[in-house]
Amino acid sequence: MLRHGQCCHEGERDELKELTQHGHKQAEDTARFISQLFAAGKLPSKRALLHSTSRRARETAAKLPVHVQDLEVWNADLLRETDPTNKPFRAEDVFNRLFVTPEASDSDTLVIVAHNNIILYMLMRAAGVPIERAAQAWTLFHLRHASITRVDVSSLGTKKVVSIGASAHIADTAITWKNVTGADMSAWKGGGPERHKFGGRMLVLVRQAGGQGSGAEISQQIQSVADHVKSLSGYMMSGKAVVASTSSAQSTAAALAGKFKAVPQLFPDSIAEHPEAGFLQFFQAPEEGSRDTVIIVAEDGIKSTPYAVGILQ
Incomplete structure (x- = not known):
């Protein structure tokens, strides 16, 4: 599960927010890293990409087919950002649709490009946190942009959290965790990201x-x-x-x-x-x-x- 790259917004609807300059760099670094994982045999070779239909997720997901060959690409409105605390049943529906127990003979990789809140809710549920607690517990975490959260699901239905918000593959000069309010002005401020x-x-x-x-x-x-x-x-x-x-x-x-x-x-x-x-x-x-x-x-x-x-x- 990948959080989208950093985006900026100036009051437009949520699904229209676009990536910043650093968001594109983050997405590129992550796509290249995932390609390396496939090349090294560290992920099942049968693969597909599922992304949110929000612009920032589409722009992030678009980097993957450039580096990862033979990648089926799907999209889903259901993956758009949500508030699992106020809409737990929508978040739970996403979890139940995606975390399906595979057949014993099946082995594949589903790369999901989505948003901070929904990824964290699914992480809580994959870790065995009950629905009512997961609807609150996700707020205790925060993901860096274009970071990788990996969960493996066995044919017995057991789930193993392998990584949470992994982003060491992204250059330090591009790491961010907060989106930008207003226009992306990084190019006019020395090129570095705004962060504290x-x-x-x-x-x-x-x-x-x-x-x-x-x-x-x-x-x-x-x-x-x-x-x-x-x-x-x-x-x-x-x-x-x-x-x-x-x-x-x-x-x-x-x-x-x-x-x-x-x-x-x-x-x-x-x-x-x-x-x-x-x-x-x-x-x-x-x-x-x-x-x-x-x-x-x-x-x-x-x-x-x-x-x-x-x-x-």
Whole structure:
């Protein structure tokens, strides 16, 4: 599921909002990245594209067939933006239509280009959140433009959330999360996107690097995640950071701590049985009027895939 690229609006109807210059760049980067996933065999080769009929979604979706060959393309008004809190049954209808259990012999990829709210509602439902809670819980998340949220559905009907709002494939200079009110003036303001760092405390949750690769490959993973998280301090989060990790994630934590000139803190081994202790320690507001970052590095018990980064604000 892809959120559309950044758009701008000047009072026109919602479905007429068009992409900004950065929105087009984001969509292009994401289309190219998805093409690479198919080429590397990381997605089932049988594929189709389904997009919202809103202009910003159409313009985002149009980049995909340029890079991904043999892609069936469909569109649906039902995927237009909605408010799942006030219209939960419409959002639930979309979820039920799209998250259908495949046949045991079937394997395919459906790329959906839609909008922040409806994607987050479907994510909540795929994660097993009941309808009445999903209609509220989606508001706790926010997706970056042209980011990828992936859910795998097995032939048994089980759903596995693989990624939420992944956007590391988009250049830092083009990353945005808010749409533009008024005309797109970025070209007249030095070319950079309009964005401001979040206030308060930001929690960055990092899955430790590892897997079945060689030592050199794991070292590259560690360096990549450290560089990526550090880059976020340039435009999204505070550079004042605390780094904490479990004992098995110390190598990744050390690289991150080095980027922020911090001394990594080590969770006791009991944190695996009592994770609430970590929540109570760090998921708190900073001092009034201040802004900081807490980076937590830990394992999740699955060692066959590389690191992942999640951000909470």
